[in-house]
Amino acid sequence: TVKNLVSKVSLLLVPGHTPSHPACSCKEILQLAPQSPSGLYWISGTDNKPKHMxxxxxxxxxxxxxxxxxxxxxxxxxxxxxxxxxxxxxxxPRRLCAKNIDVGVCSSVVLPVQGVEYSRVCGKIIGYQQGSPDAFRPTISHNIDSNYVDGISLTHGKSPRQHI
Structure with a gap:
């Protein structure tokens, strides 16, 4: 119908639907078009290259x-x-991700932000303990850039990292 066509064309005017017209953030898309569904959109990175996020x-x-x-x-x-x-x-006993086998060595995962700035973090992490906790023994360094914790630590930035 004409009404549906007008609605679809109107959405294309909102940033984020094409790489040539990326949005600054997901929040911007939602503010300009509150009916926008969850899904893939084009977001502009700090390098001015649109990212499909x-x-x-x-x-x-x-x-x-x-x-x-x-x-x-x-x-x-x-x-x-x-x-x-x-x-x-x-x-x-269940499917999960684990650190590398080396004892006393941290395993890291870097989540690329694709050059897109952010001000808040929301998420959920579930961790399981296997073996013995040893991160706080006296011989272990206790700074944020060392293997100071048994389990999960969510941080950002470069040395020194900061907790989220």
């Missing part, structure tokens, strides 16, 4: 509703899921 337009996190840009989605409960580079996949 997934925008979650429905999720509410800490009182902020929608407009979240997804950097990663690793759901090891789904068959066929793989761990990101830097981690190894375990399948027993």
């Amino acid at each position: 997934y925008c979650d337009m429905e999720r509410s996190c800490n009182g902020v509703a929608g407009g979240w840009m997804r950097l990663a989605s690793i759901d090891m409960t789904k068959t066929g899921s793989t761990c990101p580079s830097g981690l190894r996949t375990l399948t027993s």
Whole structure:
């Protein structure tokens, strides 16, 4: 119908639907077109190159509703899921990602922000302990850039990193 066609053309005027007209953020798309569904949109990076990013337009996190840009989605409960580079996949007793085998060595995963600036982080990480906790023994360095924790530490930036 003409009404549907007008609606689709109107959406194309909103930034984020084409690489030649990227949005600054997922939040911008949602503010300009509140009916926008979650999905892939074109977001402008700091290098002025558009990136095809997934925008979650429905999720509410800490009182902020929608407009979240997804950097990663690793759901090891789904068959066929793989761990990101830097981690190894375990399948027993359950499917999960684990650090490399070397004792006392950290395993890191860098989630690329694709040159897109952000001011908030929302997410969920579930961790499991295997073996013995040893990160806080006296011989271990206790600064944020060392292997100071058994488990998961979410940080950002370069040395010294900062906790999120």
